Amino acid sequence: MGAEIIFVDRKLKDEYESIGNSSEFAWLHKALTRAFRDIMDNPSCGIPLKKYRVPKNLKSVDIDNLWKYDLPGGWRLLYSLAKDEIRIMSLILEWCDHHTYEKKYSGKK
Numbered sequence: 001m002g003a004e005i006i007f008v009d010r011k012l013k014d015e016y017e018s019i020g021n022s023s024e025f026a027w028l029h030k031a032l033t034r035a036f037r038d039i040m041d042n043p044s045c046g047i048p049l050k051k052y053r054v055p056k057n058l059k060s061v062d063i064d065n066l067w068k069y070d071l072p073g074g075w076r077l078l079y080s081l082a083k084d085e086i087r088i089m090s091l092i093l094e095w096c097d098h099h100t101y102e103k104k105y106s107g108k109k
Contacts, residue, residue, distance in 0.1 A: 003043035003081070003088040005036050012092065031071045032095060039069065039090045043081050053105050058093070066093075066105070074098035078105070 007013040016032060019025040038045050046067035054066045058080075069077040078093045078101075096104070 002040050003090040005040060005092060006089050007092045008094075012094065027072065028075065028095070031075070032077065035069045035071060035077050036092075039079065043088050043090055045069070046077075046079065049105065055104060063091070063093075068101075068105075071095065076101045 007016070016029070019032075020029040022029075044067070046069040049066040049068055051064070054063065058066070063080045065080055067079050067081065069079065071077055075095060075097055077095045080091045080093060082089045082091060
């Protein structure tokens with residue numbers, strides 16, 4: 001069963017659309033587009049992260065699962081899965097470089 005891609009907010013969707021027009025980040029736009037397609041086809045294609053790695057600010061908005069999809073150049077796409085009665089939704093939370101990912105999602109204090 002496939003999934004619907006939903007961005008966590010309009011700002012993130014606008015950022016995705018704007019990097020499509022950037023020569024510097026064209027590779028990232030292409031990688032994200034491929035990732036979204038993969039997630040739509042198979043929502044669990046990413047790597048599930050352990051519960052303790054979900055930051056408190058995400059838990060406070062009822063996000064209790066976190067998935068990582070590896071992008072080129074050490075970048076990561078982070079998303080969460082939610083089920084509706086009929087569909088699976090993949091909520092795109094952010095994409096970040098390896099350093100930012102380790103800082104925010106390592107689970108270390």
